[in-house]
Amino acid sequence: MQIVILGAGYAGLRTAIDLDRLLRQRGRDDEVILVDQHPYHQLIQVIHLAATDAIPDKKAIYELAPLLCNSTVRLEQGRVTRIEPLERQVRFEDGRSLAYDRLAITLGAETSYAGVAGAREHTLPLHTFEHALRLRDHVVQQFAAAAQERDPKQQRILQTIAIVGGGYTGCQLAGELVTWADDLCRDSGAPRSEVRVALIERSNYLLPQFGDWATQAAELVLDRQGVSVYRNTLVEAVEPRMLHIQGERVLRAATIVWAAGIAGPELLAASGLAVEEHGRVMVDRYLRVHDQALIFAAGDCAAVPNSLDGGTVPATASYAMRQGAHLATTLLAEVEGRAPRSYEPLRLGELVSLGPHYAVGNPLGLPMTGYPALWMKKSVEQYYRSILEEAQK
Ligand SMILES: Cc1cc2nc3c(=O)[nH]c(=O)nc-3n(C[C@H](O)[C@H](O)[C@H](O)COP(=O)(O)OP(=O)(O)OC[C@H]3O[C@@H](n4cnc5c(N)ncnc54)[C@H](O)[C@@H]3O)c2cc1C
Secondary structure, eight states: EEEEOOOOOHHHHHHHHHHHHHHHHHHHEEEEEEEEEEEEEEEEGGGHHHTTTOOOGTTEEHHHHHHHTSSSOEEEEOOEEEEETTEEEEEETSSSSOOEEEEEEEOEEEEEOOOOOOOHSSEOOSSHHHHHHHHHHHHHHHHHHHOOOHHHHHHHHTTTTEEOOOSHHHHHHHHHHHHHOOOOHHHHHGGGGGOEEEOOOSSSOOOOOTTTHHHHHHHHHHHHTTTTEEEEOOOEEEETTTEETTTTTEOSSSEEEOOSSSEHHHHHHHHTOOOOOTOEEBTTTSBBBBSSEEEEEEEEEEOOTTTTTBOOOOOOHHHHHHHHHHHHHHHHHHHHHOOOOOOOOOOOOOOEEESOEEEEEEEGGGOOEEHHHHEEEHHHHHHHHHHHHHTTO
16 A cells, blocks of 8 residues: 655654554555655744744754654655545645555644734744744844834834734744843844834633633743733734734734634645634544545644544644554554544643743643743653654664
8 A cells, every 4th residue: 555644744754653663563565655845854843942043943853864764654855735535646836746545634734814914914924944944034134124223213113023822832932032132132233122022812811721820820921021911902904014903003013923823724625625614624533534535634734523622632743743643553454454443632731931941831731830841841842852863863
């Protein structure tokens, strides 16, 4: 059989490596092909650190070829534009096609602009390593321009950074940006007094996945570091360097980051697959795509039923990885003609950093803040890096 996995992120890389190992252990020679648009695996969990110069680029991406050197997984680089379920083909941007017997979709998510006028055109997303580099360059340029600017009003706009969305992307980025601003001002000569980092959230909550306590903890920490947090604040439209906020207010900022939501990749709906309201492909508890016998999906691109609460599983790297591992066993069962096991999510909790010295989270369901949470978050990240580095040997 030819098994094609689309996307070498947290879910897809894990699926490919685990499936390859399971197949070889059984002496099978089915082909596993891992497709990605990039030659590298991105640690999206840390791209806000790359965006703010807190880590070197090489700590945010790992070349895929060395990661697969101990496996028989075939790597195929290219941007997928369409899936043809009836023909069992994947189409690429450059006109190539790839046939499959079984397909695993692990393409991650895209930024959702939720129909806000001008948001797509006039804001910067933060969802990939490339986005992180673009954001970093942009901020450096604005601070360099501010250092040359003589008009204090313009100077302030150049040094204002607005982040729309108080989820883990927005909160983590805000915490790093205020710290990075010290270095930026020192290096560029721009005045530190004119730096403003605004975090804007439409709901009453920051980090809503943790509950009320996390809103208070995150707001306190971010505020103490100099982030202006605006909750219950709805952005209605965006123009160049300007946010229009409900109540006829405006905020002028030379850098506007859109971190207000994610959606499934548009190619899924365009390929005729069943998607839900956020464009994520709908799967059953075996991770099989609705109405598709041969196609499976996992990670952020999939709406995976959550048996723990009746909703869908959160879009996080830890869930994506565990789904990837499960998908490998499902695909093995397919190859061997056995019934697969259902995917049962484990509630292990999440951890979110708020700048270089603080984190909040709920590991194993227990609320945790401060240095212990940060230590635990760094340890989890380091553990993942050690797995990747081990695979390269
Ligand atoms: C700033 C930020 C911070 C985060 N922090 C945390 C955190 O602290 N903890 C946590 O658990 N989660 C965190 N997350 C969420 C986490 O990163 C995602 O849940 C995780 O990346 C999802 O994994 P995935 O495998 O589904 O998709 P991804 O990791 O996004 O992988 C998708 C892959 O598909 C490839 N791809 C996409 N489209 C195409 C195409 N058309 N053709 C070919 N290849 C394609 C991409 O290049 C990528 O390699 C964070 C996210 C962000 C943005």
